[in-house]
Amino acid sequence: MTSSHSEPEPGALVDLRSDTVTRPTAAVRAAMFEAEVGDDVYGEDPSVAALEARALELFGGPGSRLTTALFVPTGVMANHIGLRMNAGPGDEVVCDADAHIVAHEDANLAWHAGIQTRTTLTERGQLSVEQLRRLIRASGPYVVGTKVIELENTHNRAGGTVYPIEDLRAIRALADEHGLFVHIDGARLCNAAVATGTPLAEYGKIADTLSVCLSKGLGAPVGSVVLMPAEKREEAKVMRHRLGGGWRQAGLLAAAGKYVLDHHVDRLAEDHANAKLLADRLRGNGIRANVPETNIVMIEVADTVKTVTACRERNILITPAGPGVLRAVTHLDVTEQGVLEAAAAIADCA
Ligand SMILES: Cc1ncc(COP(=O)(O)O)c(C=O)c1O
Numbered sequence: 552m553t554s555s556h557s558e559p560e561p562g563a564l565v566d567l568r569s570d571t572v573t574r575p576t577a578a579v580r581a582a583m584f585e586a587e588v589g590d591d592v593y594g595e596d597p598s599v600a601a602l603e604a605r606a607l608e609l610f611g612g613p614g615s616r617l618t619t620a621l622f623v624p625t626g627v628m629a630n631h632i633g634l635r636m637n638a639g640p641g642d643e644v645v646c647d648a649d650a651h652i653v654a655h656e657d658a659n660l661a662w663h664a665g666i667q668t669r670t671t672l673t674e675r676g677q678l679s680v681e682q683l684r685r686l687i688r689a690s691g692p693y694v695v696g697t698k699v700i701e702l703e704n705t706h707n708r709a710g711g712t713v714y715p716i717e718d719l720r721a722i723r724a725l726a727d728e729h730g731l732f733v734h735i736d737g738a739r740l741c742n743a744a745v746a747t748g749t750p751l752a753e754y755g756k757i758a759d760t761l762s763v764c765l766s767k768g769l770g771a772p773v774g775s776v777v778l779m780p781a782e783k784r785e786e787a788k789v790m791r792h793r794l795g796g797g798w799r800q801a802g803l804l805a806a807a808g809k810y811v812l813d814h815h816v817d818r819l820a821e822d823h824a825n826a827k828l829l830a831d832r833l834r835g836n837g838i839r840a841n842v843p844e845t846n847i848v849m850i851e852v853a854d855t856v857k858t859v860t861a862c863r864e865r866n867i868l869i870t871p872a873g874p875g876v877l878r879a880v881t882h883l884d885v886t887e888q889g890v891l892e893a894a895a896a897i898a899d900c901a
Contacts, residue, residue, distance in 0.1 A: 558886060565889035566868045570739075570768040570822070570846060570882035578814070579770065579807045586806035590799050591622075592792070598802030602809040606776040609812060610740075610755040610763065617755050617778035621787050622805050624796050626738045627656050629762030629775035631663070632790050636760050636783045637732035638698040640665030644734075645686045646701035647673045649708040651736055663794075667695060676706030677714055680721045687729055700726055703736040704754065705743050708872070711826070711847030713743045719757045733757060738764040738775070742845040745819040765808040768822055768846055769815045770883040774808045815883065822846040825881040825890045832894035838901050850877040852901045861900035867893045
């Protein structure tokens with residue numbers, strides 16, 4: 552660990568709503584301050600180029616279809632561009648019914664691209680080969696053909712669950728058998744890699760396109776990368792521009808992204824340990840909580856509004872995640888002390 556914030560005062564705000572709330576550390580701000588920049592729409596920003604090269608080094612490599620990385624403003628845009636490199640109007644993407652692309656991306660595939668999503672309920676947010684065999688359809692007259700399998704790893708709404716790499720490999724083999732593309736929403740792929748010890752590149756090998764967020768637990772202020780085959784790069788850049796994502800001296804942000812890829816991946820283990828601590832404490836107080844695989848704790852309470860409101864009064868922020876369920880997410884700005892305070896407050900207010 553290289554650059555956490557200093558230990559907060561007891562009673563200070565503990566924000567467990569999401570790992571998107573992290574603020575840049577002094578070291579991240581220094582990297583941004585020192586960044587060399589140019590106009591990225593002209594392809595002239597050296598800090599963007601350095602981030603993209605680093606992302607490719609981590610998530611691509613021998614045997615991978617991912618041979619270029621593109622820096623984009625958000626995870627939503629990264630997923631959108633990635634999926635559109637594989638599918639167009641009238642095509643179908645199959646995914647879990649609670650996937651982020653379905654629940655939280657404003658139906659952008661339908662809105663902007665005429666792409667249909669077909670969903671199925673899953674265990675732990677994970678599609679199985681058996682389910683996919685039932686879902687996949689070959690296109691033909693009067694038949695909407697499946698084009699893409701979309702997988703979310705880790706899965707947000709399922710509570711930070713991690714796909715076993717063998718299952719991903721089996722899905723990749725199935726996709727090859729049917730001539731389908733695989734897009735991974737890897738907003739929190741680094742959490743998956745740290746939790747399992749599986750190298751990032753092994754996950755990368757599964758995907759035709761892969762999105763990774765720099766601005767979640769990794770702690771960059773803004774930004775995602777989307778990886779794809781190099782021959783798609785120009786088309787993806789046009790798509791990014793069409794979506795309003797042609798950015799100029801983006802190197803200031805890319806420098807933050809590169810810094811966190813270089814320095815904040817391994818420390819995600821601390822967030823996982825804090826999530827486990829929180830869940831253990833809650834269960835010790837008779838509250839039902841998942842056994843977190845990464846940094847997301849799902850907590851069952853009778854009245855979510857009451858608990859969220861009462862916790863807020865004690866400077867603990869958590870989010871309702873569905874009927875009777877709260878979500879707490881650990882991250883760079885949450886310390887062990889904060890987690891212990893949160894556990895006590897949630898137990899008192901449940
Ligand atoms: C799994 C997943 N994918 C994509 C996103 C979108 O990221 P952004 O908010 O940067 O657009 C999120 C955001 O929380 C997410 O959890």
